[in-house]
Amino acid sequence: MTRNEALAPASELAKKNGVRFPNESDEYRRARDALLAEEIELRRHIERGAEQRRALPPGGEVTKDYRFEGENGPVNFVDLFGDKQTLAVYSYMFGPERKKPCPMCTSLLSAWDGEARDVEQLSRSQWSRGLRSIASSHSRKSAAGATSSYIQISAATTAATITP
Amino acid sequence: MTKEDGDDAAFNVFTRRDGTIRHFWSGEMGFETADPGQDPRGAPDLMPMWTILDSTPEGRGTDWYPKLEYTE
DSSP, rough: HHHHHHHHHHHHHHHOOOOOOOOOOHHHHHHHOOOOOHHHHHHHHHHHHHHHHHHHOOOOOOOOOOOOTTTEEEEEEGGGGGOOSEEEEEEOOOOOOOOOOHHHHHHHHHHHHHHHHHHHTTSSEEEBSSSOOOOGGGGGGGTTTTTOOBBOOTTSSSSOOOOO | OOOEEEEEEEEEEEETTTTEEEEEOOOOOEEEOTTTTTOOSSOOOHHHHHHHHTSSSTTTOOOOOOOOOOOO
């Protein structure tokens, strides 16, 4: 890709890093600089992936009429967008067959909850739950926190995976 | 949600342009795309805690799991 041709080789860029820590050995610094070159390449790899993702052709149209129970009553899928053009939805493992939500999902949502409002400057983010009312949630307070909107899928909706 | 009324964790991104809602991107790295000996995982990972643990000599560990509650 043309952008890569303009970038300095990672090992050269790493050499320019002047960071040193007290009492570090030469062996440590050599290994740390080699790792830094790898980290620079990782950064570039992540950004190439994001660029490739942004360039995807339009995806499949969503034609199913999904309905959800929001905090303030029933909402349609399009309502989740608010005033934004893009919607990011995390589906939380907490369906009716579970007495408690998935701890891994809860951990993820606890972290995302802190940044949800920042993300929402650009996209609407919905961390949606499975078929369980928020009031009876067993999850940690931070996962049920105040900064994100939580939507529960009402029993009336079609239980189908959202597929393109 | 799965056909059996179960649920799977998923991260999906949708767009609304000119009144049309489209699917944009979902994570697709599951069991089929996992490397040998690994639990399925995506990249970049969605969870910050893996980044934190990757910066430690002990790494992510293998015999633990997040808990819903922690007693102090």
